[in-house]
Amino acid sequence: MEPMVEIKALSAHAGAAVTLQGWLYGKRSGGKVAFLLVRDGTGLCQCVVEAEAADAFARANELAQESSLQVTGTVRKDERAPGGYELLVTAVRPIQIAKDYPITRKAHGVDFLMNHRHLWFRTPRQTAILRVRHRLIRSMRAFFDDRGFTLVDTPILSPGAAEGAGTLFPVDFFDEQVYLAQTGQLYLEAAAMALGKVYCFGPTFRAEKSKTRRHLAEFWMIEPEIAFAELPDLAELAEAFITHLVGDILTHCRAELETLERDMAPLERIAPPFPRLTYSEAVDLLHSGEVHERLLSELERDRACLKQWQADLGRAEEERAAAKKGWRQDKLDRQILELRENIRELDVDLRNRPGHIENARHFAWGNDLGGDEETILSRHFDKPVIITEYPKDVKAFYMKPKPDDPRVVLNLDVIAPEGYGEIIGGSQREDDFDALIARMEQEQMDRAPYEWYLDLRRYGSVPHGGFGLGVERTVAWICGLRHIRETIPFPRMMGRMTP
């Protein structure tokens, strides 16, 4: 038999007879010629079956969308073929004939697609996202591996613990109530005292009842932890880390980003130094006339934009009504759907916006920065923003207060550009035994389960810290996705457990 070839390698076999195996992505057929669009996970290839190849032609006509098959033929360069190469078919071998494949090559709604997630990710857009995710994870691990970090796996089952117990998933562990981990951090601190620089990478679980485009109940997080590191070291590491990730995706996943129609210009700008401001400076910025003016002018601009879109929609609908059947109508349908969705979204946004602007202007020092504030701050810059030194009261017990201003802690958040929200959260940890237990008492925490953790402060405590980066939010940002649910093969979120 002819050599089995992957579609991505077709160009190296021009003129040769080869066999492809894969699935039928689409088909156009007629009396004298059939075009099979075959995908194999590495690419798409148009396979031309002419009626003279009678057996192949007959079999080609039996195939429906997503049937599995092998096709043999001669590779040839052709301008008209997507990808530039096509296969002139001599034999078609169906493996299994699919019937009534539910996802057609037309528009579908989110709920329908989510219910068919197991099939949905066969489409070019979804496979592009999954490839970016893969490359991103590989880049993340390479970044730490190349800098002398050791991967340490932390447990997924963890004893209750006090911190935000309300947001954990309870699990029955031999009649004992334990929880799914929401971070590996405490264990990682122990590992850092053994190995110096460590990281963990794994799933993490949050039972927050959040149904937004930024939330998953189960997501993946990579967390470095470093002995002898202070807040500025962490900020520098986070900056280098993100720069590395974006650069790596831009070099290795251009085709995928093009498939996703991601505007790459904002990504090309990602380079050190990132803007850094303290929480207090961020609050001042929110209060500033400069920001207020900008928000108001953006509001005006977006209102004009809404009107423009509504006009576009009206025009498209008129044109749709007048259009003849066929691809022209099809294209208009797509435009209309997209416009409607954008309009609905912007309309809601515009109605909420004046309130947000007022909230920002009167934001009180001491509150945690919410999604709106983050968005406002991130829109003020065109790179990720590092915000440090939040009020102690809104942060976790293990964060080290700033020596000369104990109202705040030595923490950092990194806010992604373009409104994608917080992608990194971390801190320098409290390394002093007495200060740590004082804080735990303040929070009325039960000390017993933490004795092992306190040992780290008893035996050779050193300044240290780390952060966690959310994989899915980072994928969503880099790919420019509207929703985080597309960034993970099988999303787990409130109200969604299948498939």
Added chain:
RNA sequence: UCCGGCGUAGCUCAAUGGUAGAGCGGGUGACUGUUAAUCACUAGGUUGUAGGUUCGAGCCCUACCGCCGGAGCCA
């Protein structure tokens, strides 16, 4: 938990309170270098559920269920 929006054919959507429709997909046939092909024919419905108002409800009212995304919380 709160706020807002939406539930009509397998899918995406139409339908002044007055005979439930289109496109796609499925089926049958025709046609051919097609690009989410095209043309003709065809099958396909308890309008989310339960009440109510009305001569008459897909449309109005009430409750519930489901979905969407925003707040809170967070990566």
